[in-house]
Amino acid sequence: MQECQEYKHRNTALSKDGVRISYEVSGRGSKAIVLVHGLGCHSSFWAEQVDYFSNHYCVVNIDLAGHGDSGSNRENWTIEAYANDVASVVNALGVTHVIMIGHSLGGPIIVEAEYLVNAHVVGLIAVDSLHNVKPNPLTDEKLEWVVDSFLASEEEVKDMFLSDADSSLIKFVELERKSVSKHILKSSFREMIMYLQTVNSRIRKPLTLINSSSWLPTNMDLAKRHGIHVEFIENVGHYSMLEAPKKLNHQIENTIATYMKNVVKVKTNGVENNMNAKEQEVYQFLRSSLVKELNIEEELIQADIPFVEMGLDSIIGVMWLKNQFTFWHFSTCNQGVQLPNTGEFHQYMLSQMESAKEPSVVHHNDSENQLVTPIESRDDQDREGLEVSSNLMEKTIQCQMLHFYPRLYQSLRKLYRKNWI
The missing domain is CATH 3.40.50.1820 (Alpha/Beta hydrolase fold, catalytic domain)
Structure with a gap:
């Protein structure tokens, strides 16, 4: 425009x-x-x-x-x-x-x-x-x-x-x-x-x-x-x-x-997009989860900074992406790792949001203070690990089933209770 x-x-x-x-x-x-x-x-x-x-x-x-x-x-x-x-x-x-x-x-x-x-x-x-x-x-x-x-x-x-x-x-x-x-x-x-x-x-x-x-x-x-x-x-x-x-x-x-x-600017590949309150909170959740995974300051995570510059061309990055895809019930892991930055990944998440359902996290492990995704609900391919190829990695690695941090899960539950997801 x-x-x-x-x-x-x-x-x-x-x-x-x-x-x-x-x-x-x-x-x-x-x-x-x-x-x-x-x-x-x-x-x-x-x-x-x-x-x-x-x-x-x-x-x-x-x-x-x-x-x-x-x-x-x-x-x-x-x-x-x-x-x-x-x-x-x-x-x-x-x-x-x-x-x-x-x-x-x-x-x-x-x-x-x-x-x-x-x-x-x-x-x-x-x-x-x-x-x-x-x-x-x-x-x-x-x-x-x-x-x-x-x-x-x-x-x-x-x-x-x-x-x-x-x-x-x-x-x-x-x-x-x-x-x-x-x-x-x-x-x-x-x-x-x-x-x-x-x-x-x-x-x-x-x-x-x-x-x-x-x-x-x-x-x-x-x-x-x-x-x-x-x-x-x-x-x-x-x-x-x-x-x-x-x-x-x-x-x-x-x-x-x-x-x-209710409109917040965010740069993606130099193009300004606008986010309403719902989109902003989803984007903020992504940033917070990256802060947790990468152990860096939130100010360093910007929408247009390539994933490779944030260290996501590693097993940590793939684990974070798998975390998102498993939770949101998105189809394949490799679609996510092929997106170059947080902004584009956020836009992809929003495009899938309407069809996404409440996460199937049903088992809570009190001893480890973390939430576990039940492997029993997955098919054989998921139980064995989903093979993912990515331009960000030099070799193919396996996306394993991951645990969720309780704080991140509560953030998503908050979005769900607001009927925003």
Whole structure:
């Protein structure tokens, strides 16, 4: 995956249905913040956020179809169609990790777009959106009444601000709302209301709501029930990015920091990979077990240091590898010893993790204070020792059945109890 290279540029991408989507990229890096505006808005609503976050991230600011500089040659104004607008831009840029932020209509859009982007979605942030993730069912008649009410009053935009709001902000939003056709507004609003009926079943990534405490109420019980974190901004209406940009930036920044705590960098052959909390703990277990086997400082064990430089081209190294393969029930020992470093071995372990089962360590030898793998459960080939050939060794040696250190076993049991393995 490539990085955003230019500091600031505007470009276009084609959405799935052929609509041309305009977007602007600011900053640089492989981690991107993707901004998705609300209904009747456009990308300039995020100006304060772009200026603030582009110093540290690649900030992607999108004009949805029918808004701003994007095309409007679309028949169906569904959440799925808008989600494809976002995905077309993110996939064209090729960033590796994204945090998607959506305002109002943008909240449901980023929930759906998460299914379509090629990048790893670290988390989602909905700004004054998704107030009720499981609303009561609507009849067709009630749905049309809600939609018609949304467009009926000329004072609708003003009502989305507090009574003491800056009048210039109200006029700005009103002007931008008028630039979007009533057909698009009505169709999109209807589709959003329909999508919200089942949005709770589509949320699968960490989601934080940053909602106004003074405008629409947020159903906290439902949010908690679906694992959604909620924060509030006081003394703002529906457009906190315009009314209180510094407050919003601060809360977005804290939310991103929380998300990023679950992502740890590790170098493998010069390429940066990211690990979530589960992957990090498995990797840390590997490092700890190597410290025990090699009797060296943990700082000396890095993901991209070749095994041969750590002394694993010896019987100790083969014993350590056999330890791992026996415990995790991986198929053959020689696959492991052919991997050149801890980072790649860790990636191999993760790729096999879903099919791995709880270790078959059933016999505890109290006198020797160690756990013993029962040879009785192995076939004849394992009982005799598994012959392994490796590029790390000058000659073939035998991988024997090994004992487990109690401390290492307890670490793995901890992972198992967390349902991480």
